[in-house]
Amino acid sequence: MPLLDIENITIKFGGLTAVSDFSISMEENDLFGLIGPNGAGKTTVFNMLTGVYAPTSGKIVFNGESIQGIQPHQITKKKISRTFQNIRLMKNLSVMDNIKVSYAYQAHYSLVSSIFRLPSYFRQEEEIEKKSLDLLKIFGLLELKNEKACNLPYGQQRRLEIARALATQPKLLLLDEPAAGMNPQETQNLMDLIQWIRREFKIAILLIEHDMKLVMGVCENIVVLDYGKIIAQGPPDEIKTNKKVIEAYLGEEAADA
């Protein structure tokens, strides 16, 4: 049984069909790329996967459970986590607290034990503290742990956002344009990071990206969207030469030439 099975999801906003008949299927530890021209509906697919929008029709099955139409915070509990196209860190919180927020839903002590500082509070807080430090350490952010998130350089903010998403312990990680605004060196580092995360955490990754070097470099399977429809799907080499894809990106004549 696949980890994620999307069957013919369609979403309409009034008269506009943003995404139609979108179907993909991912196994555990797969690394898929989702590409397409601007406005093709890539982020809309992410938003349906993470519960921001409910699809008008179709089915999303994750880990054997149907998940379409449930709340975003419940999706996270089902082990899907995401980053955002425009970085959404808790800007005024420290790096450490940003990570700790992700552990919040995994802590199970009550308001009463917070107020009276019962042993369960100290036990779980210690655990969260330790886990957060470990995560920051492997992401190389340990020295910055008391820094405000908004003071980090751009590349580090992206890194922190990915670390934060991983702290929710997902089985599927959705990355929405992780390389946006990065220089070639930072993009190269990001490629290494993505591959390393996949190996180390043994999770499936689905990423949206415009940087073709990154997509072709790390993804083993690429899905191409245009006007809300899948126009091609396959390994990078196939996609590179696919006539429909070139047409979508460069126009008809270029594809003929």
Added chain:
Amino acid sequence: MKSYIKRGVIFLAASLVVFCVLFVLIQTDVINAYYSQILMVICINIILALSTNLIINYTGQLTLGHSAFMAIGAYASAFIQMNTGLPFFLSLLCGSVVAAVFGFLIGLPTLRLKGDYLAITTLGFCQIVVVAIQNIDALGGAQGLAGIPPKTTFAWVFFSMIATIAILYNIVHANQGRAMISVREDEIAAEAMGIDTTRYKIMSFTTGAFFAGYAGGLYAFLMMFIDPNSFNFLKSIDFVIYVVLGGTGGFVGCIASTSILTLLPEVLRFLGDLRMVIYPLLLIVIMILRVKNIRVTSFLRRKSGAAKPKERGEDHAAA
């Protein structure tokens, strides 16, 4: 854990010392009856300001109806005490629970709204509560409820304030507080990190209402007379001013600003008719200075670094 206990002990010891000093001063009439009354009002206002602070600064929800919960607490505890003869503390608790229940019920539908929309609905709620009380004869109607026994003493008010500080501090520096702060910072990101934002907004609102109700009870038993108009939305605006002046989040700032702004109109009494001209002017000056980063909080922090156990920052790492 150790450092938490250490900070807790320092905080308790410091507050005991402050209490003893003030208590002796009141007993020996150095602080006369008039000023001791103001002192008690300051303590009550601090409870109210801190509970507003939890909602506005920590959870990022602008409420303009906090005085409604104060009114509910005041009327409920006074009414219960006068009719059943329940012990003072129990009737205070009853009043706060009633306020918290109202807070929960109001929060459920309204907290789906954001920013100014929430502000307007809470404002409306406040007005409804005032008008409702005016029309309930059992509560004295528009004439107010008189004959409440004077049970609030300085010790009650002071230690209630200390307990409020401790409880709210513990909430803010725990998982629940982190979730509330994340709602303030970025609701969408908080949702994506698995935080049920509605739940934490309601939790914050209900907790705020509970303490506002408690403070309302203390106020009723202090003043011995309450009337609905003293709880209208202008009173809520007072709390918002305390919180805004206190700066983002800090407990110390909030306490300092509340004390200063409660005391200031009394100190200015010698100005006679000019008082209500000078007070707003001072308020404007203070706000301008605050914007220029000469905040009350940072001022206090610079002066006494280690002596303030109630500060944000280092505590997360230590707890």
